[in-house]
Amino acid sequence: MKGFSEMGDKQSPKTGSDRESGPNQAIQTGQGVQEMAKKIEIGMVVEADEGDLGQEDISEAKVTDIVHDQAGNVEIIVAEKGTIFRKQLDIPVERIQSVVQETGGNKPSGSPSKVTISASEEEVDALTAVEREAFPPEDLTRRKYGDDLLDVTGKALPTDVGLRRLEDESGLDGDTSAQRTGNLHGTLETENAREREGSTDAAGGDDKTEVFQVLGPGLLSGMAGNDASAVASYSLDGAQNGYGHLWLMLLSTPLLQAVQFACAKIGRIQQKGLAEILRDHYGRKVAVPAAMLLIVANIALIAADLVAISTGIELITGLWWAWFTVPIALTLWYLTVYQSFDAIKKIFLAMSMVFVAYIITAFFSKPDWGAVLTSTFVPHVDFGFASISTAVALLGATISPYTIFWQVQGEKEEKRSGSTKRKFRLAAIDIAAGVVSGNLIAYFIIVSTAATLFTKHQEIHTALDAARALEPLVGPFAKYLFALGLIGAGLIAIPVLLASASYGVAGTIGWPSGLSKKPWQNEASI
Amino acid sequence: MSLSLALFGLDPVHLMFWANVLQGILSPVLVVLLVVLGNSRGIMGKNKLGLVTNAGLVVAAIVMFGASALLFYGLASGQGGGWQGG
Known part of the structure; x- marks a missing residue:
């Protein structure tokens, strides 16, 4: 834990001077993130601004590793979640929104250090159950919803789907519109088309009951x-x-x-x-x-x-039924947890x-x-x-x-x-x-x-x-x-x-x- | 799940049977809760349960409570010991 933060400190003079000399806007925001990223230490709690990484239950996501690029800047932080279901997430540095350091020292009342990353609920939901996965760099992946079309169809159709989309949209709108760039219009269009299809499907359900x-x-x-x-x-x-x-x-x-x-x-x-x-x-x-x-x-x-x-297995195999209970219990528990x-x-x-x-x-x-x-x-x-x-x-x-x-x-x-x-x-x-x-x-x-x-x-x-x-x-x-x-x-x-x-x-x-x-x-x- | 280990001593068919008896004894309690919830304006707004549904719920609760009461009466009066089914 110590080792990583010290590594970050060694780099600070260089990045500091970069920031002073570079008037470029992009670099400056990049440096801002780097400044924050340097404060990240292993063991910090990771939270998503929108998606549920599981903060509410006992096993929170924690930083387990910090990956630096050749220049020594923080590139990716690795977070791990769960005790039985180990889930690792590679989080690119651009996604880091804020880093709060422990305020209460060693006192138990102090709020723990935490890293907030930007990730939408859709992204978190799309993650697989286990394995190691990476959040792609932010600006390419944030799902965008077309406002105009949704306003019309979503509100016209009081379906669950429509309402949920409206909620999603209002949640996403505020902070994503600023990050939209020109080259995203292509994806935006296809998203809109998809939305349209979905909406007509929902509308079709009203007429023919399948x-x-x-x-x-x-x-x-x-x-x-x-x-x-x-x-x-x-x-x-x-x-x-x-x-x-x-x-x-x-x-x-x-x-x-x-x-x-x-x-x-x-x-x-x-x-x-x-x-x-x-x-x-x-x-x-x-x-x-x-x-x-x-x-x-x-x-x-x-x-x-x-x-x-x-006993069903006993009927087939002729072996005493009690032998099978524990393995079956474990298999079923696994299936329940992993099946949707x-x-x-x-x-x-x-x-x-x-x-x-x-x-x-x-x-x-x-x-x-x-x-x-x-x-x-x-x-x-x-x-x-x-x-x-x-x-x-x-x-x-x-x-x-x-x-x-x-x-x-x-x-x-x-x-x-x-x-x-x-x-x-x-x-x-x-x-x-x-x-x-x-x-x-x-x-x-x-x-x-x-x-x-x-x-x-x-x-x-x-x-x-x-x-x-x-x-x-x-x-x-x-x-x-x-x-x-x-x-x-x-x-x-x-x-x-x-x-x-x-x-x-x-x-x-x-x-x-x-x-x-x-x-x-x-x-x-x- | 570990509880099933403790129940190993029981004959499988009996165990399955009594598990269902237990359901029969416990469910009417929840049915009564449903009647209370379903007729509360605070919870259901203007979509309170209809007469037919309410009647069904009440009959279900009465039948199940009645059957459970008879079962307990049977157990208490010692008929349970002589029971040979299963």
Whole structure:
């Protein structure tokens, strides 16, 4: 640390004289930066003026190296961020805006030395999760937004995208307009063209509602409701109570719709996560217990799903399931941290296809359809403990704390177009798709297990027993298909569970959160 | 995650099942919170929840609380010990 600053000091006489003799404006500003850059020491905190380098959480970006050019001037400072996710940034000297040296000496109350660099939010967001990366020299990379066009389109269209762009624009405008140079007009034009395209896309969404645009967080939470442990619970229920609880699935469908829609509405209006809303409006007395509740529920489910994946692997390999839990836990944690919301969405939908097997099996196993329909529409309550506990499990598998948190957050992050009313309608469709498909799958899991295991009076003690429900369809391959289902459902659910727990914690404490943040931006909230 | 290590002793299917029972017991608390949030003018402005949604939420909370209450009654009256499912 000392060595570098001393090196800088040795050069100061020379640069000092340069500055006095050189009346040239450009050199003088360059020297000004150099003056500042010389004050930079290793260990200083690096902050961006606009983008979030992660200042708000515990691991701040710090200067780890200072690179000098041949003349001895500071060229690049190297900053490192994160403790687990090491992220290195090469920052060219032009980007340095100010250097503040420690004021309070060694006193703990003194503000720490820090370097402020100019970097926009887009640039910070564009950085990769790990690796070493360089911020390009400033004046070539700053993204510019055309004001005139945006003023027209952005304001005319009250979309999230438009509003966000307006915010971006107003944030960027002040300090970038001064730095614009003539040769930038080319890029400016293309940017404008891109903006125009984006805007018309958003406008087009108003007219034709594309199915896949509407489907979003609602479908996801509906599908995530069928995590591996839920599949196990449905199978148990079918094997134990036969068709006896099918009416519960019918009942829970509109209830789940109501719950999810309320979540979506709240998330849409407040543009915050549930934990944040609770904290802001009712204080920590309400927010902390709610978050604790979520965490307890999620830890139980994560454990259950880890076990489910492991038993799935056990079914395939024949090795004891417990061997697999820890490696799976680590892999999944890694995936959750490094995958973005969109990637999870895709894995999600692909994995959901495994469930289709149950629907087909339900028909193959030739259930007594008369009995199925009767028990679907005629409620039958059995007060035996086994029946009640499976009923609670069924309801819990359908309406669970994490889907509530997830839905609020998902609706907050989902970009929908049109008026508020239209957004609610789109959300309702999205949710209905998830709720109906999710519960339909659950329904058929119960039907197929009831038709196979219950009628033969087989109880489920192990995953292998549960797999027998699929035998009418695939015979001896049932255990492999079931294993695949367990693994798939578990893989889908765990990232969602982890993420919703992190929303809960981050929102309660006040850290920035979201699946689209980079790990080093909210490392602490994982 | 480390908690899952502590739960190793349990039979996998049971563990998955009881994890869902726990969800069923805890969720109604959040459903009640949603009713409170969704009907607060301070939070929702003029977009408070509609009658149907409210009715759905209230029924969901009642059904889930009811089922949990029965479950606890069953546990308290000692039926839990004799339970053989799973």
